[in-house]
Amino acid sequence: MNVLKLLSAFLKVNIQMSLAYRADTVVNILLNLMWLGWELLSLGIIFSNTDTIGGWGFGELIALLGVFRLVHTLMIALIWPNTEKFNQSIRDGSMDYTLLQPVNSMFLVTFSRITVWRAWDLILAAILIVIGVNMAGDTTTLLSVLTFILLTVSGTIVIYSLWIVLIALTFWFTKFDNNVTILQALLDAGRYPVTVYPVWLRILVTFIIPIAVATTVPLQALRGDLNLSRVLMFLVIGLASFLVASQVWKRGLKQYSGASS
Amino acid sequence: MSAETILVEKLSKTYKVPEREGGFGAAVRSFFKRKYNEVKAVQEVNFRLTQGEIVGFLGPNGAGKTTTLKMLSGLLHPTGGKAHVLGFTPWELKPDYLRSMTLVMGQRNRLAWDIPAADSFLLNQAIYRIPEDEYKKTYKELDELLELGPLMKKPVRNLSLGERMKCEIAAGLLHRPRVLFLDEPTIGLDITGQAHIREFLREYNRRTGATILLTSHYMADVTALCERIIIIHHGQLKYDGGINELSRKIAPFKLIGVILAESNSHDLSKYGTLVRNEEDWEKQYIQVKAEDVTRVTSGLLADLPIHDITITDPPIEDVIEQAFNQ
Numbered sequence: 001m002n003v004l005k006l007l008s009a010f011l012k013v014n015i016q017m018s019l020a021y022r023a024d025t026v027v028n029i030l031l032n033l034m035w036l037g038w039e040l041l042s043l044g045i046i047f048s049n050t051d052t053i054g055g056w057g058f059g060e061l062i063a064l065l066g067v068f069r070l071v072h073t074l075m076i077a078l079i080w081p082n083t084e085k086f087n088q089s090i091r092d093g094s095m096d097y098t099l100l101q102p103v104n105s106m107f108l109v110t111f112s113r114i115t116v117w118r119a120w121d122l123i124l125a126a127i128l129i130v131i132g133v134n135m136a137g138d139t140t141t142l143l144s145v146l147t148f149i150l151l152t153v154s155g156t157i158v159i160y161s162l163w164i165v166l167i168a169l170t171f172w173f174t175k176f177d178n179n180v181t182i183l184q185a186l187l188d189a190g191r192y193p194v195t196v197y198p199v200w201l202r203i204l205v206t207f208i209i210p211i212a213v214a215t216t217v218p219l220q221a222l223r224g225d226l227n228l229s230r231v232l233m234f235l236v237i238g239l240a241s242f243l244v245a246s247q248v249w250k251r252g253l254k255q256y257s258g259a260s261s
Numbered sequence: 262m263s264a265e266t267i268l269v270e271k272l273s274k275t276y277k278v279p280e281r282e283g284g285f286g287a288a289v290r291s292f293f294k295r296k297y298n299e300v301k302a303v304q305e306v307n308f309r310l311t312q313g314e315i316v317g318f319l320g321p322n323g324a325g326k327t328t329t330l331k332m333l334s335g336l337l338h339p340t341g342g343k344a345h346v347l348g349f350t351p352w353e354l355k356p357d358y359l360r361s362m363t364l365v366m367g368q369r370n371r372l373a374w375d376i377p378a379a380d381s382f383l384l385n386q387a388i389y390r391i392p393e394d395e396y397k398k399t400y401k402e403l404d405e406l407l408e409l410g411p412l413m414k415k416p417v418r419n420l421s422l423g424e425r426m427k428c429e430i431a432a433g434l435l436h437r438p439r440v441l442f443l444d445e446p447t448i449g450l451d452i453t454g455q456a457h458i459r460e461f462l463r464e465y466n467r468r469t470g471a472t473i474l475l476t477s478h479y480m481a482d483v484t485a486l487c488e489r490i491i492i493i494h495h496g497q498l499k500y501d502g503g504i505n506e507l508s509r510k511i512a513p514f515k516l517i518g519v520i521l522a523e524s525n526s527h528d529l530s531k532y533g534t535l536v537r538n539e540e541d542w543e544k545q546y547i548q549v550k551a552e553d554v555t556r557v558t559s560g561l562l563a564d565l566p567i568h569d570i571t572i573t574d575p576p577i578e579d580v581i582e583q584a585f586n587q
Contacts, residue, residue, distance in 0.1 A: 002390065005387055006387050006388065008387075009383060009384050009386075009387035009388075010384070012380070012383070012384075013373065013376060013380050013381070013383075013384050016376045016380050017373065017375050017376050020375050020376060020416065021375070092369065092370075093366075093368075093369050094369050094370055094371060096331070096336050096364070096366070096369065097364075097369065097371040099335075099336060099354070100334060100335065100336065100354075100359055100364055101359065101388050101389075102356035102357075102359040102360045102388065102389060102390075103356075103388050108388075254338075257336055257337050257338050257352065
């Protein structure tokens with residue numbers, strides 16, 4: 001209950017902040033639309049030359065673009081702005097205030113900045129997924145849709161955990177401003193189905209740096225490509241990565257309180 | 262449980278600081294192999310504060326004041342010793358502890374830059390879980406003391422430094438903390454701004470009985486607010502006691518100010534040490550030991566054509582500076 005109250009308080013503050021910069025918000029929405037148009041266009045160009053990429057058709061790739069944009073929204077709406085704030089608060093010392101608030105610091109660091117208008121991106125992504133799946137003509141069942149949603153959530157948690165680990169490293173290195181650039185670069189690899197990549201790269205982006213977990217994998221579940229044990233494995237990966245991330249965060253805080261002056 | 266609000270025993274903090282010589286070669290070498298230097302920021306410091314006290318925590322830059330405040334607020338783990346504040350061990354960061362204290366640092370911002378402070382206040386209300394009626398009551402009180410009204414609606418970035426500091430302090434007090442750690446709360450403010458904050462702190466302390474530990478480089482803050490001061494230097498406790506006793510202990514001197522009726526050509530240095538005073542050129546000041554005051558004064562009056570004579574305590578700034586240097 002209290003978590004929801006806090007979230008809504010954060011949302012309110014952030015809505016107020018984005019309203020303070022009206023022009024910025026409008027320009028961003030327009031840019032975003034253009035970007036989507038460009039992505040669809042480039043997919044169209046690719047598929048005017050071929051029917052499948054790595055065994056995936058045009059419709060499926062549109063659906064993948066939708067899932068990709070879900071994760072991308074997480075990046076843009078939460079991860080980027082909060083990283084910026086985090087890095088700045090380490091530099092100017094206002095991190096001290098964050099740590100002295102009677103709320104879990106990981107929660108504060110995650111939600112204190114929210115690019116609110118990005119919410120409509122989620123709707124856009126959902127539309128892309130529905131259209132893509134329909135075009136592909138894959139048969140979906142209630143179960144596969146549910147698995148899809150579950151795996152999307154767990155995949156998102158994996159990406160989120162990765163982020164937490166990356167910014168927590170700042171506690172050790174003091175200066176690590178490129179923390180999220182790395183994540184973004186990796187994430188961009190998730191724009192295409194991992195099956196297009198050579199095996200070693202596929203393994204890398206699925207297990208070592210699990211980007212595909214948040215993009216390709218949920219769609220595979222929707223297509224019915226995954227068996228139950230696979231699904232369970234990916235859910236466990238989601239949970240485990242969250243646990244690891246919060247441990248790393250805790251260690252980072254300890255490091256911070258031991259070394260900073 | 263102890264009656265003390267703040268109890269500090271043998272508190273110590275040693276930092277490891279990377280160190281290298283100047284120059285390019287040294288920079289490259291240190292990239293591969295860091296040399297560390299140990300800096301003893303705080304060394305076995307002891308003190309106690311009882312509820313409702315306002316204590317000035319003084320020392321030159323780098324003396325260990327901020328490090329101590331950070332340990333007491335819970336941000337830093339000490340390397341040795343212990344501290345209890347309101348019965349809590351600060352660095353365990355228990356939510357109940359965090360809800361009953363505040364740390365205000367004059368050089369840091371907690372308020373969001375782009376929105377009015379009022380909105381950040383509401384966020385704090387949610388974070389500290391302050392019930393609506395209690396929040397309103399506290400806000401009204403702070404508003405009355407700090408005259409926040411006109412400041413609340415402007416984005417924080419449009420406030421002057423003094424206005425912003427008022428808001429920062431108010432933001433730190435919304436949850437009615439019982440212990441206040443203030444690290445240079447008046448830094449950078451003009452004289453009136455400083456006076457405002459000072460008056461506010463005194464009144465707040467009177468009304469709520471909050472315990473306040475405060476650092477400041479402005480002695481006016483200290484003399485106006487604190488009856489007791491703690492001085493540290495090089496991480497070690499140098500003095501803990503009444504601000505008035507300090508002069509007696511460290512500088513048992515008096516200043517005799519003299520205006521001569523005729524010329525200023527008389528040599529006064531044989532009566533005591535001559536001291537310059539920038540604010541008062543007309544008068545010449547002689548510093549003498551407290552027990553010699555009567556003798557020197559009567560000597561002066563007998564020997565010289567005195568137009569005016571005063572006997573005063575040396576300014577507390579000078580005394581404290583002397584204490585630093587001891």
